Amino acid sequence: MIVKVDPLKPEPEAINRACEILLNGSLVAFPTETVYGLGAIATNEDAVKKIFFLKGRPGDNPLIVHICDINQLNYLVTDVPVSALNVMNVLWPGPLSIIMNARESIPLATRGGLESVAIRMPAHPVALALIKGSGPIAAPSANKSGRPSPTTALHVFQDFGEDVLILDGGPTLVGLESTVVDVREDPWKIYRPGAVTKEMLEDYGKVRVVYANKLENPSQPAPSPGMKYRHYAPNVPVMLFREESEVPKDVRITVIALDSLQEVFDKTYVTFIGLGPDKQSAAARIYMALRRAEDFGQITYVQLMDQEGIGIAYNERVTRAAGSPRKLAD
Template identity: 40%
Template structure:
């Protein structure tokens, strides 16, 4: 048995014993617990300070595991799984009665995802299905590096170090219990991607619909998320920057002239890196004592031309405290 598999077996044993383990995925780091152990799942809510009506995503390592959680798998569901799993797409399906209510926040639906990360897949094969929200304190930026978990929890949690996450933004959530299907949370897989691969076009719910949801079906809908301690605000590169003694400025086009005390990070149209580094930049700003993070606005045409920017716009708007 290779050393890595031996190490993963140790973590899998902890999970089977009802402990929590932080593990990497391609999107963000997850705080894992056995999906069938309600007592262990309760520890997630206690550890994160997570609202009890915020459902969790069940992570699986093979398609056969889906049958444990949903009574039937339609041809449409099979097609979506075939096209996008493993990958950053969570599916909302009808749940079996035996799925613990604490996993689904008492809803009659369950959220399922197969992550596209070798460590996550190996761990789940050894441990069984895992519920795993992002491994941050509730409301804080999602962790995309191991040091982010240590910043939130110290050394209290076992952490599997997988290095920086490849995508850096949480998964797309697609509700397949509705017709037409709904995107409850935008992510790296877009409505256009789903339309092209599967022949149907899901509707993306509005930020207003998400925040007003009485019983959210998906993480990232109802509650404040992704926010650093610093205030986050959009800025227009054609207008003057707001007054502040210091600020971290995130730009995706040309670099503006910055006053003293301002630090700029410029991506020059590289939105892949912009997404990968977003939460790390948020945490970096807090670590360096910046009271303000300014982020260059996306032009409306940019959001039309590249749907992937919708997920960035969603996360940043949530961090500003103004869903729009």
């Protein structure tokens, strides 16, 4: 069931109902500024296991715990580095998840078997109201594992139907999952790039990006969501390109322009997803475009960005969607 909620003024009745569901050990899908999340009470191991079951998510793929108050860290992690606290005070609420050492209050199921946990404070009033009423929420993206992440309530419904209550707060603004950074050692390690860029974090310390294909021991549990398995993939083949000249010229195409998501139809053999002039809009709409491409059932060409700023996160997502061995530069 989808329940419409005004992000500017979350209706208490809908939020209270969702909190009751969470506190009773069931799941709720809710909007954040990044993508929609599928949430359970982070400290309820049985409820968290339902997330893995419903998504078809491997148990060694850790979840991110969402909070609404920085004081909640006292019950979730053993220590907060001063440099990390400086980042939180500036970039939270926002699309940034910070890996720290976990307390035993967070079940191993939530942590994917790790000693650490990633924590973030979402910048969405519906998410914050939900967490305030129920406590910290463990939530991956609200989609079947491996699928393009959901940026609307309809996307969640496409994957789960009425198996969960869905709070509909409209389309998400960022459209890519949060940046995940491990602050336990110097230099900090970005395991999943996002809208909070390496350049932004370098104001607080040394930072490097670690891609999945550069893990020291790929057989070990992944230190962050989105690293160990194929993700973000539609059920059509995805091909990557940088310049339009790389796309075959003798095919007719359906154009999906990411700056507007307008479609130009022709007698189609492939789907062409072009960036347009606005890179932030392109990043926010890429999952929606990949899901739209599924409707055409064709080979889909996706244009890469320059490897800088939001382009690092965007390229990482579409490369994993394509299952491509392409290695992106640091």
